Amino acid sequence: MSEKLHVNEPAGLMVFLSEQLQGWARSKIKQRLQTGCVSVNGSSTTQHDYALNAGDLVEVGATAKTANSSPSQLEILYSDRDVIAINKPAGLLSVGNPKETQQHALAILRKQLSHRTQAIKLWPVNRIDRDTSGVLLFATSREMREAVMDKWDQAEKTYLAIVEGCPTPAQGTIDQPLRLDEVEYRMYVGAHPDAKLAITHYKTERTSNARTLLQVQIDTGRQHQIRAHLSWLGYPVVGDERYGTKGSRMGLHALRLKIIHPKTGKELMFETPAPADFFALMNQINANAASKKPVKTRPRK
Template sequence: MRKHPVPGDRLLPLGLQMLYEDRDIFVVNKPAGLLTIATDKQRERTAYHVLTDYARKGNAKSPHRVFIVHRLDREASGILVFARTAKAKLRLQGEWDRTRKEYLAVVHGKLDKRADTITTYLAENRAHIVHSTTDPRRGKPSQTAYRVLRETKAYSLLAVGLLTGRKHQIRVHLAGIGHPIVGDRKYGAQQDTHKRLALHARSITFLHPFSGNPMMFEATTPGYFRTLVGEFEMAAPPPCAGP
């Protein structure tokens, strides 16, 4: 499998970085704070809007479109895959369970286990807050694997793999074991003074929707993570990155 290079000069508006493009897909590195796509009530610029403008080369009447394959939380940074045709989207989503996704997270405190898999059911309430439940009738089965990479007195750096892909899954699972992600005011401490969420979608491996070739991409880890835990080395892919 070939690891695809990351061009350093392909910056798009709003800090979006183009990692790869062909006639079927876009792979980008999304900065923290940028929405993947807006709801009907939100009118701000998003990664989807930036890529649509890019695909249409500024021509609003162009027939070129962009299709959402998956999403990242607004507060998180890292790799996103978009399709350029409806057929490519369907093929990617049809194989999404086989996609390997690796995240980095900095959490509060030191974990008792160096590696583990968190298994719960996740449900969402009317306030759009996701929470764990033991009742399979109320929630969807969810699994998150993690491995400790580095520890300091206050924080732990984790490599995290999603074995399922639920909304806010990593954030809820890590908060649920008493180690919320740094900067997570929604599921962690509301008085957390850190300005950004320390969650980064670092790498992804998937099959191209038409050639079937395996493709792997990595997004540079933001300097913010090293500010929190110091220097560290990454081996790719780690064993907890999913099936």
């Protein structure tokens, strides 16, 4: 349940909350702010000194789920006899991993759709990183998965990314091959006998507090492609510990996926807006990132 508070006179947000929520510990109020649970007139903010005006409505929501908590059900964006698209929350694995004991989206969705007399089988069409939220697609048979993948080069894959800094130029294309170092489990960018083609297009949407919201489209779908490419460019994704600086969550969201349905030949589009805690990253200021150069992922000799 959320707390709705009406502002009667100008004040700073933290001061206002401390006065209105007198039974709350200051650390609890700060935690709600930092995790994007506080909104002013419907817009999420994490700024402690946000200027409030008389007539504003402040809402303090419940604590967001942590990365280690698994939902019992997932939001289904689209479903037919052949494919199912879901909205995967950040912090949840797409599929099982032998090195991980945490629950994953594939297992949750199977249980969610199965009946007592009939177990549902699903095959992942695409995968998104555990700390990335957004559209995830499954097929109801191995044959359908292969049929969708046969036309994957025609699929449109659009993401939102929040990065450190302000890319110059404001839009462009990164056409740099990638190779996976399986020991370090990270991608390296640049020419190498083992590197594979990878193309990423980005466009600036808006900038705030030395962070930029980008719309990103990828022609290919290499592992960690967006994260590695943007870090190589000098603008790592916010909260990406592997290619940049650790944060409260990673600023990457799978916004939209368009595919050609193998049976009908019709275009299907699956889309889900980014959650509040994603956009809250735009209002945070990472002092460590500001003083730390981004990790370059160029190939080693």
